[in-house]
Amino acid sequence: EADIYQTPRYLVIGTGKKITLECSQTMGHDKMYWYQQDPGMELHLIHYSYGVNSTEKGDLSSESTVSRIRTEHFPLTLESARPSHTSQYLCASSDSWGNQPQHFGDGTRLSIL
């Protein structure tokens, strides 16, 4: 079983609030990823990290930011939440390039009122 944890699982919050979605993994993986999953199920990569102090933007532009200060921790922050940020956010990690699969957390379902 993959050991990657996301908190909170569900969050309903008002517009303008600052939000941090937590993601932690205990597998020592170098690579970590954040995906946004829309109601139509499609996954969009919004951020990824090669390792500590390395972060890159993904394929879908996002107003969120990420940090990678520790190998096991990859939080995502929204400085001022808006209704358009309502979505499911999935965190994943992987051990190396190519052949190794990504392991996913159970996701955070975010609703901005």
Next chain:
Amino acid sequence: GDSVTQMEGPVTLSEEAFLTINCTYTATGYPSLFWYVQYPGEGLQLLLKATKADDKGSNKGFEATYRKETTSFHLEKGSVQVSDSAVYFCAESGSGGSNYKLTFGKGTLLTVNP
């Protein structure tokens, strides 16, 4: 860039029916190929994978064969169960400098009725 095209759903089957979900990819070279499953309210779980041409990945009665000649990785199961109801995603890793990430298909919702 790379893309993955999988059969659009939703797919509705009766229990014990045969399942095929088609998947094709565009990456050149020899990407690794994956099928993931997402049960309601959960994240994605790796179902099976194949890393080179003609490899067959299998798990829980599901199978998929890496076909380089047709750039395909179709998912099959001989007899589905109600518990197989989920969303299935095909993905490829890319074969060049971009294989830090996975390219996913749009997902296929499978519903199995008793």
